[in-house]
Amino acid sequence: MKLAARTVIITGAAGGIGRALVDILAADGDTVVAVDLPGSGVVELARDLGSPHVGLECDVSREKDMLS
Numbered sequence: 001m002k003l004a005a006r007t008v009i010i011t012g013a014a015g016g017i018g019r020a021l022v023d024i025l026a027a028d029g030d031t032v033v034a035v036d037l038p039g040s041g042v043v044e045l046a047r048d049l050g051s052p053h054v055g056l057e058c059d060v061s062r063e064k065d066m067l068s
Helices: 016-027 042-049 063-067
Strands: 007-011 031-036 054-057
Touching: 007 016, 016 031, 016 042, 031 042, 042 054
Parallel strands: 007 031, 031 054
Antiparallel strands: none
């Protein structure tokens, strides 16, 4: 039983386990902030999911990317 919708951040969201998590969480009613490397297709992934989901391109291993 789910009590409330959540906003979740998934890194590595465009492929593999990250993509599977995005699909499961979005289907469960959660808002997904999908994050992956530039050129990974993460923006298109979020666009395909529709609002309110968001796709962000950044490298989470680089502090500069995280601060911008």
